[in-house]
Amino acid sequence: MKILLVHSYYTNRGGEDVVFDTTVQLLRDAGHVVHTFTRKTSDASNYNPLKLAFLLFWSPLDYGAFKTVLLQIKPDVVHIHNLFPLISPSILWSVHHMHIPLFYTLHNFRIVCINGLLLRESRPCLKCVQLSPALGIFFRCYRSSILASLLLTASQLFHRCLRTYERTIDHAFALSSFSSSIIRSRALTDTPFTFLPNTVPLSVRPIDSLRYSLPSTENSYVLYVGRLSEEKGISLLLDASSTLPHINFLVIGDTDGFDLQSYSHLRNVRFIGYQTRDDIFRYMSSARCLVIPSLCFENFPCTMVEALAHGLLIVYSKHASLEEHLYANHAGIPFEPGSVCSLKSALQLAWSTDTSGHLSTLATNGLNLYRKKYTRDAVLKQLIGTYSAYIA
16 A cells, blocks of 8 residues: 655654654554654744744645646545644645545644644643634734634634535544543534544564552652643642652653753652663563653553553543543553642552552553553554555
8 A cells, every 4th residue: 555644844853753653653553654754943033024924824835736746656645633724724635636535643732723732721621622713813823923823713713614624534543532522612623533542653562461569668759750741730630749758750851951950859749851762661660650640631651552562651641632532441550630638649549559550450451451442453453454555
């Protein structure tokens, strides 16, 4: 099968970038011919601001250039991961007019929320979904800028009027039923959806043991992996760590732009900056648990599936999508989103002596969940099966 994958890389490498690269390698290793069409957000400074604005609406250049790519490659299917901000949605029409099956992975909520997170003032927000997209302008939801929020909202409404996504996307992949229900309430109402989980990069080797045993708290730590940003709950985690001096914390994530000085008094917290996925997995082997303290709705974090593949206990923010994956399968320890007190209690439980074996059972349930649903083979089989259903 000949597949064209499309993605706009983020300035700070994140989970969506990892998933895209993993998908490319997964398909190639399975013998498929994979072409990529990518741009890097870090190149945005090279663009004229007016051109960037037009990209959000319609770009004759992108439409024509992508149509040329399609004519040259002649792919069986096109699969888009992320367009924002440097690839214009007009390329969706290029694919549609060439009558090529188009797939779209909904990694975030950008189709219905201009900041893509459904988050405002560090709290989940559904106002633009339930009431009016114009509220995104009023609340300056994109980078606290009224102009940027106006442009993004206008772009959203423009493509809603054209029914760009509804008319061009043949099949959408969602990372949770929660995210698909939110998006379907405003867009893609008649588009077929399939749940497609993330899986681990090919360089990562899941553990082989049938049952996982938690490492001793001696020389261990609570592990955090992700952006050091407000929506990811890093401040919440550090506030909780200040009340738990007997627990060690290891924080992995790019520290550029993060105020480390404000937390220099925390002797039980170590920041080690950006790490490769291989190094992250190595740090997981000595961790007591992984913590996902997000304030925003997480769909299917890469670190979650990597922790599951390693049989690592997960302490997670009890949002609907994470509950759907973890709570429903009795894997991990939930806590109330945004609550320092609840997070503290969950961490104390994860750090406690596992006399009854309850914590090991939660970790083992997570490992079994990975083996049942989220392996590379399972994801590849589902992906190719869905592609094949649309090829004449």
